[in-house]
Amino acid sequence: MDKKEFTISEVIDSIGISGHTWTVFILLAFAMIFDGYDFMIVNSTNLFVAHTFWPNDPNPGALMGSLTTWGLLGMVLGGAVGGILSDRFGRKKTLVIAVMFYGLFTLPQAFANDLAFFAAFRLIAGFGVGSCIPVVTTVFSESMPSKQRGVFVTFGMAFMVVGWVLAGLIANPICNAAGPILGGFTNEVTYTMADGSTATMFANWRLCYLIGAIPLIYGIVLIFFMHETPHWYANSGNKVMACKRLTQIEQATRHTSHEYDPALLIVPPKPAKTGPSVLFSSKFIVATCAIWAAYFVGQFCVYGMNAWIPTWFVGLGYSQADSVALQTWNNVAAIASNITVGFVSDKVGRKRNLAFSWLFCIVAIVLCSLFVAPNSMGLCIALMLLFGFALNYAITAVQPLMPESYPTAIRNTGTSWCQAFARFGGSASSIVLGGIAGMAFFQTAAGTTNWSTVVLVLIVPFALGFVCTVLFVKETAGKTMDQLAAEEEKLGASESDGNTRFFIMLAIVAILAILCIVCPLVVPAWSKQPYALPLMAIGLLLPFAYFFVFGGAQLAKNKAAMSKK
Template sequence: MSQQSTRTNSLISRVRAGASRGQVIAAVLSWLTVTLEGFELVTLGAIIPTFLDTQYLGMGVAETTFIATLSLVGVGLGASGIGPIADRFGRRVALIGSVLVFSVFTLLQPLSSTVALFAGLRFVAGLGLGACMPAALAIMAEVTPAAHRAKAATITMTGYHVGAVAASLTAIVVLPHWQWLFWIGGAIGLVLLPIMWFALPESKPQATPDAPKVPLSALLRAPYLRPSIGVWIGSFMGLLLVYGLLTWLPQIMKAAGYSLDSSLVMLFIMNVGAIVGLLVAGWVGDTKGIKPSILVWYLLAALFLALLSIRMTNTVLLNAVVFVAGVFVFSAQVLIYALVSHLFHRDVRATALGLTAGIGRLGAILGPLVTGSLVSAGLGHPWGFYAFALVAILALGAIALAPKDPPTLEGHV
């Protein structure tokens, strides 16, 4: 082997090693960002029973429902708006900016003097929270081979439920001093910012030479119209289900006769199930196909949610059903994001993810609102779980409309 060839191979090895390190850094920072999002979004559901018991700032069910709804309006707007920004300026700028917004406004929330101010700060924090997930998932899609995108999406989203587990455990420790949940989450975000600034590599979609760009309007016509409708409706139903549960599960179970501590433990167990489900779903999605996996997952989610409508006195059985419900409910929704990454071309992938998440966030807004109405009427248990099971079936039907494989675009290989 010539000296020139040796130098060339050495250079290639160094480039590959650098790319691998960059991919690992991008993956870890994306995961940590999603972890913070999970911590912050589950925090409100964990403290709602305390707000209601103490009537903080005069809060009742109507006020907490308003705060949860406005928060998720912000999350939806953030998710919808971040895609074009990430596609134009890069995922790094989008992700760092979103963390900055939600960290600052999260720290300000315990200082609120009125319900309106608390809701307004929660809304602005929601803009940053909503932007995190599409940006992080887009980064993961860019640095991950196509054959492993289901695992990439589900592993990234385990961060959300690790954050949710951390929020549940922290709530058990610090309540009734709920302010600590906001201070901890906001402070960690601020600590993460300089690390992201210096360590997070840029990730932008690279244009294919001589290949036409895919315009945004292409998502609304063939061959993207069918997958767009399927994943949008599926995401709407999936996030209606996810956020209805995360926001109101402790209060529903408390109203059903379980203690507050037991209700918070159930929130913890459901999110542990979600982490297990995400790890299993990623492997199943990559080996058996993403779309078939989603269909099976939503069918099983509907079954176990329906079982939770039954009042159980055996704690082990109850927690087992909660755990298995968590396994299927949350990972089914994340598999939809993996399906988007699979079906949509890289030139519009961040925008497609953002729109899917944004439209899904409309369901996230409706979920706490509808569930809160049922709780207010004294129907949270069992009717809340009947409604959740129905929503899972509707999500299944929507994903059945989407194709299994990506369309072939003229000018693209």
């Protein structure tokens, strides 16, 4: 046994890519596939669910957009609570419970006949989905060698998009089947079309939600094959189990019997506080502003576009099947971008890569707005591939920064609260874009929505994402988790002065929710009101005002402190 002090990161880096690495990768990959399916199945079936719930309304607008929103709101709650539970009780326990939870509560959605029932179970299932994603990101960051960490984190997220693609591939033939697949359970529905005529379909979409219960079985697999991370053991005070896991990892790779002495294990000091308010302390506020701003932009644009892409192309004259197929092509490109972004991020750095990605998104959305056209399926596929690649490249480029921004004791709290906040952007986006689509400015002469104009609204968040990246993102590529923690210590900033900033952010989130989610769903003809667009703009821009004020002030203090050293 060596008598030299060591850290968890040093041992994992010395072992490198191993059999343990690939075991963790595969287990987490399947968790993300099921997670992605559970989310995207709503966007892939929403046209058919809408026909079932509102057969006499050819344009449910914000109500149809809310089909996506309820799951995202559940993800907000799940992310906020799940991250804290993961930091306290462990990554494995939280992941197993989350996977089985969303599988269990996706099942009842197959039996829904109205929005209230469907929304209730989407909300509950979303709690599990929201808990799962940040745990996966954190486990990847704690299990992978430093030099390849970005690749594995972003590659792992690609499997969530695989779930998105599977949702489209499964939903399209099922929902468009000419007859009932499950007899009376998938009942016939007569609905009104935009031109006033009627058509019929079968509620085969219900089968898609029965399939969504498969994670119940996968949770059992995780119980037997998933292991806790050494980082969590060490920072929970259990150095013996941390060293035991390191020995097991090394034995699985090198087939040696090397044992690590718990007395020699160096564990970085924990923050003075471990609740969510510490994320807004002087020590972490700049990092929080960086990742919260960037991920909010990504979630708003990804989930808003996925919710309305089928409607956009139906409006251009494409069939429902072709429209869902175009959405699926958009997500196929996302897989390629998620695989690519990690390699580039590790090579050129997190900050440069993310800044470039927002500019790429602006170019892509302008091209899509200008060139999408009816009766040009090949061209539209190419444009959806371009936009899907660009947008998902950007949102995935943020992923490595989340766990790298915080020490182990609050890593999953930081990651999950970032994702929870960003999902308010995703929750609002489908409703906001649906509301904007009903405004006179975005209507054609024939009175239909000009979605090619609506999507240009996304230039604003893309530009904000670029500015926040340039201002707040700190380079973390290639550094061990322990090095990153040590760099934060050098600043000497406080860890316990974040309460006021935390409550201000909670108030801003409440305002955002009221103006961009509650009002469009509750106020009659909200999108027709002259004050609707300005109020929604205020709700969406308030967080960025917060980032510029508080993040900018602390950034100036940090630079002044470093210049004195």
